[in-house]
Amino acid sequence: MxxxxxxxxxxxxxxxxxxxxxxxxxxxxxxxxxxxxxxxxxxxxxxxxxxxxxxxxxxxxxxxxxxxxxxxxxxxxxxxxxxxxxxxxxxxxxxxxxxxxxxxxxxxxxxxxxxxxxxxxxxxxxxxxFPVPVFPEPSGEFAVGTRVVQWTDPHRPETFTTDPDDRRTVVVQLWYPARKQPDGARRAQYLGRTEHEARTVSEALAGQVGLPGFLLDGVARARSRSVFDAAVEGTGGRFPVVLFSPGSGGVRTQNTAWAEDLASHGYVVAALDHPYDSAAVVLADGRTVTGETGSTGDRDEDDRLAAGWTAVRAADLGFVLGRLEGLDRGEGADPLAGRLDTGRAAVAGHSMGGAAALQAARQDRRFDAVIDLDGYPHGPASPALGRPTLALTQAITPATDPRYLPRLTEALDAATAASYRLTVPGAAHLTFMDGPLYLPPVPSIVGSLGRARSPRVVASATLAFLDATLRGRPGDLAGDLRAYGELTVHRPA
Structure with missing residues (x-):
């Protein structure tokens, strides 16, 4: 309080x-x-x-x-x-x-x-x-830095507006291994670069689910474990990259605890805001773009719209990977130049972001691994997934969309690389983001793993998969994943 x-x-x-x-x-x-x-x-x-x-x-x-x-x-x-x-x-x-x-x-x-x-x-x-969220200490050896960039794709028109000269712009937050910071270093605001941005985003998130904005005022005041613009860690070599797309109406920071833990283990995480889809995106010029996507109540129409939005997100992910490649080559004299191993890249997402990650991996061979955090696979089911895939899901119950498991199983069975579905006991849909840290601990909303354990389980399972697929770390990946839940392995024919 x-x-x-x-x-x-x-x-x-x-x-x-x-x-x-x-x-x-x-x-x-x-x-x-x-x-x-x-x-x-x-x-x-x-x-x-x-x-x-x-x-x-x-x-x-x-x-x-x-x-x-x-x-x-x-x-x-x-x-x-x-x-x-x-x-x-x-x-x-x-x-x-x-x-x-x-x-x-x-x-x-x-x-x-x-x-x-x-x-x-x-x-x-x-x-x-409704607490002020307290973020867990990252479990890796590195301190974590963060910063925000904004990139415009000159080749793609903005499909959410009627202006023919409007080009697709995305806001990206990077978390990266950083040098150890002095005690008392000011930690990054959770939901934005400034308190004003954080408050704008928190009010938009509350309004999206029909809650009064004041209920989430603690979220706007929270600070994570990373430090804005911290110096890049100097001895860790080159870092594999993980791109992340949030859920429908979600924002780039919604998986901050997860991103910080990955960065502390030597990964660079790039999380996207998708303008007109994310609840609120504050652009560099101060404009706020609010979400325009939503359910119509008609299942077939919603599926059609979701497939289109997923395609836009997948294109955003491919575009950002290209910008990260340029950033690594030294375009713009960036501190991460020469430190990004974009040849080892994973794409991840939560909910609709998970669907976008699956589509991005189908379309872009530069992605070497896929992580779907409880995301229903929207869009076309072809071509087959050609990269190792990890799908973390909540337990499938009668209340779950009956199409979810068959659709996900179809995608994993058709994959030409080994894929894994990990069902996390006690998880709910919001377990796979930061929600358990600041929402009421109601099992149907955030699961029953608890505020401290939820982010640890999701990050640990993700790290086991990334270390095996991007870093080639030897060991029994299936055995490691089974420590976190019920595992189904889908091997290519």
Whole structure:
């Protein structure tokens, strides 16, 4: 429930109480509010000191939090304290007769005290349900840097607009192995380059699913584990690259925990914003492009539209790989010049992004491996996949689209390279992105793996696959993947 002042390490502040992700000031405000409610039930000798101390602590904490930023989860705490305050203070004030004021009968005061306590308790419950996400420490040996680039394809018109001169532009965020940063280095804003961009994106994401924007205000304030524009690691040789496409309406940062973990193991991850498809894309000139894709309610029409959007995304992925090749050759004097091993490239995506990854691999032989994170295969089923493919899925249930598993199985069975479908127990569709870090821990929404374990499982399974396919690391890949769930191996005929 906190907003850190500029320069503060937000992750450390919010990790003071594990699971609630609240700051020390918010803890003190919470205790002060409860103390005001409890003061009515204390012995007369202790009541004045507790009331005065609790009120003073609460007021000071609220003043400071109002300056640095007051989260909505603290509002019911303040409301409960405000209701309790008159009843806590009134018995301390002398009446005109000079006698102390009398307290209300206990059976009259009890319902009010319980109501105030319940109101105050709803604050930490809300903080638990909608926390400021705390990103896991990457598990690899390298620190992680990040930066954002914007590229325009001069050969492709923008199909979402009617302007014949408009060309397709994509925004790409790179995560890469970086030199170790000094303690206290300011970590990257999660959803954007600036807090304004992060807030714009979080409000768009909330609106996309029909939630009021304030519910995700903690997401806009979060900071990840990487550092913007950190110096590239100097001794790691050349890094294989992994391109990533987010889900329908998703944004480039939606798999930040996953991307940071891969980068810490020596990969460069390039995640795309697809304008007019992503919920909100803030361009370099300050314009915000909002999503225009969505369901029509007609299954056949939705399939046709999804196939078209997937084709645009696949073209975006191929275009970005080409720009990364140019970047490696030194075009633009980029710090990553000479460090990108684009000859070892994987393409990945979540949901519709997974479908785009499958299509990109079919169309572009430069991709050496494919990762589909619970994505239904939209678009044509030919040509056959010619690269190793890993499909991570949630458990298939009666509520799952009945076409999903047959369609995915058809694509993997027809592949001319060994492919794997890993069903992760306890996973839901949003397990395969950052959602478990900041959404209510409801199994049907984010799965039952937990906030800490969800990103670790997805990243670890992905790394096992990438190390085997891009780096040729010896070992039993199937055995490694089975450690994370139920594995089906599809071998070419």
């Amino acid at each position: 906190c907003r850190c002042p500029p320069g503060a390490d937000h992750g450390r502040v919010t990790e003071i109480i594990t699971g609630l992700h609240v700051s020390l000031l918010e803890v003190l405000a919470l205790l002060g509010a409860f103390a005001l409610v409890a003061a009515r039930w204390l012995p007369p000798v202790a009541r004045p000191r507790v009331t005065i101390a609790a009120g003073a602590v609460l007021v000071l904490c609220v003043i400071v939090l109002a300056v640095v930023g007051l989260r909505w989860q603290l509002l019911p705490v303040l409301a409960g304290a405000a209701f309790a305050l008159p009843f806590a203070v009134a018995p301390l004030l002398p009446r005109r007769t000079g006698r102390p004021a009398r307290r209300a009968r206990w059976w009259l005061a009890l319902p009010g005290s319980l109501a105030c306590a319940g109101l105050i308790a709803s604050g930490p419950v809300a903080a638990w349900a």
